[in-house]
Amino acid sequence: MALTASRKPDEIQPQEPIAAQLFQRLRTRIIQLDFEPGQVLSETEVAKDYAVSRQPVREAFIKLAGAGLVEVRPQRGTFVKKIEVAAVMDARFVREAIEADVVRAAVAEVDAETIAGLRAQIAAQRAIPETDHAGFLAADEAFHRTLAEIAGKAYAWRVVEEVKAQMDRVRYLSFGGATSTAVLIDQHERIVDALEARSRKSAEAAIRVHLREILKSLPQIAAAHPRLFDALP
Amino acid sequence: MALTASRKPDEIQPQEPIAAQLFQRLRTRIIQLDFEPGQVLSETEVAKDYAVSRQPVREAFIKLAGAGLVEVRPQRGTFVKKIEVAAVMDARFVREAIEADVVRAAVAEVDAETIAGLRAQIAAQRAIPETDHAGFLAADEAFHRTLAEIAGKAYAWRVVEEVKAQMDRVRYLSFGGATSTAVLIDQHERIVDALEARSRKSAEAAIRVHLREILKSLPQIAAAHPRLFDALP
DNA sequence: TATTGCGAACTTGTATGGAAGTATGGCAGG
DNA sequence: CCTGCCATACTTCCATACAAGTTCGCAATA
Structure with missing residues (x-):
């Protein structure tokens, strides 16, 4: 990098x-x-x-x-x-809370067309080469934004966008060691599965799992780039 | 006014x-x-x-x-x-999402002392005269902030503070017609009851009910002050 | 009377100069 | 060699001047 x-x-x-x-x-x-x-x-x-x-x-x-x-x-x-681990985790917590309720609201709004659109996005995500990290991040962001649009919660997405700024820098760092994009795309798929099944409970659970993924790699990333991170004040 | x-x-x-x-x-x-x-x-x-x-x-x-x-x-x-009903409802949605997860996190942190503090706050709320609207709003805000502090989610509260700015103007308008403060304080009490019982599920349910209260009075308030509200753009 | 064009009085946006405060490096004194 | 002081070169903050755009009223004209 x-x-x-x-x-x-x-x-x-x-x-x-x-x-x-x-x-x-x-x-x-x-x-x-x-x-x-x-x-x-x-x-x-x-x-x-x-x-x-x-x-x-x-x-x-x-x-x-x-x-x-x-x-x-x-x-x-x-x-x-500097990136603070605590700030990243705080932002992640808020993001999970908001997006959990967003997908619950989305369940009531999905139809065959929206499901097809989400499936198409997932297919496009799989077509992105592993090396195009920025491309995948953009596609991932678009997917989550689409979920919010389906739910009719544009403002909620704006808040998420602001909050996740801290997280994004970490994701740009997680080039090599982090979770493979294939796993993340699989998680996307499970979210769409739950939406298609009209299950608020499993949709919420799926996106919570997905948004907790960063917790697995965060400590390693912080340890790998000590100069970019700040010790707790 | x-x-x-x-x-x-x-x-x-x-x-x-x-x-x-x-x-x-x-x-x-x-x-x-x-x-x-x-x-x-x-x-x-x-x-x-x-x-x-x-x-x-x-x-x-x-x-x-x-x-x-x-x-x-x-x-x-x-x-x-101008106050937009849609914006108020959007902010309310985000606030409910965040605070729902906050109280769930708070359940794991409560002890006898924090419960006592919350009970004391509720008692103080009951002592506020019905006429002191601004005083009750301040006490209500302090109560919610305390919940976030118990959960160790100061950043989440900061986001809530930003988001709820729109809602607050409505609450300052809801002097006469809205829900009586006694009802709101009862809802506070049910939240604390759930926390004391260490029930994440009922605590979440209690605060969701509480934060949906504004939905009951919002249409009337908007109708009563048409000049201050904006039609949907 | 209705309409159109113009100008004056606003508005925010940008540029620049000076004021106050802070970090830094050299220097004198121990 | 170490320590404390002080001048200097930064920094952001505030004030002021100018530039560009919008709005609105009024007058001239059809």
Whole structure:
């Protein structure tokens, strides 16, 4: 995994608000570990990199701080937050709680068409080569988002999206040692099976199992990348 | 219910960051309906009111927009978001999902001391006069926060706090017509009963019933204050 | 009277300069 | 060699000025 922060950023469009664009770009760069946890993120430097003034950069930093991805320490600097095992587990807990109720709500809404769509997504997931890690993560995210859409819980998914930002960085680290994608896809399949069977109980159980998978690999990943993780404060 | 926005704001302390202070103050004023939903919130005007520059006001607005309490429309203005029934129900759904799992986790952690503390809180709630609506809301919030603390899920409570901002405005409106506080306190008691009995199942059921209470009064409240609510977009 | 175009008065977005505070490295003193 | 002080170079924070867009009223015209 390359952790260089030297990739030239795409030019920003001066048409729409610069601050919003910066927030999106910086967010993905942090989540994809293009910026290393613990690294300093100076307003002036980022402003120079993107050829804008400091003000929109500052406003993007505020949003990033709200998302828990950076920490602004007044008069000291802005730092990419290190990954905390406790924070990952807290986020995972909240995500499991929300998505458990989401699939329960989804059970009442499924029909043949939605099931077919989910099956198609699973087939597409199996077609992704093992090496395309980012591709699988995107497909996995799309699957979970689809579940929320079926349940008619778009807002719940937005909350999950915010919460799981911490988890995502860990998943980008879990290239080699973690659970194979085949296992995760099998778990997806069991969720869809339960939905097709209209069983709220087994659907909930299936997604809880699925979302607890990260707990198995988290300690090893943290041990493998001690520099990116923070000891409990 | 007075909806005047003319109350003189407390002076801000120039020692700690102004933007953060403004965010807190404006947030509570919005939630307590001191600013009316739909009302314009001009950067310049707020800056003049608090005797600060536009910049920290602007940064507070960004955070408020992130919390879903205002909507910044570029070059048009910043508006206090009207209450949307759909948004309230969405927030309620997420809150129920999170707190359901929180109390399940709390069951494993309770002991005689924590139960006694919760009973004391309930007794204090009963001592609050029916007229002191804000006081009861604060006590209710403290009770739920305590449940999260018992479960060791401080982060989950933070998410709930963010999510329930929309619900809170409705609760401040539910002065007269809504469920009596006595009923709500009884529901608190049933939650504690379940915790004391170490029953995850009944504890979860009890808090789900409790958090669905708002659904009974929401339509009436929306109908009683049509100006503060927004039709579905 | 109805309509259309224009201008003035707003709004938020961006840029820039200075103020206050913090970390750091060199230097003097023990 | 070690310790404490101090200047300096950072950082974020706040204030102000300017730029770009939207809204709304009013007047001119058909």
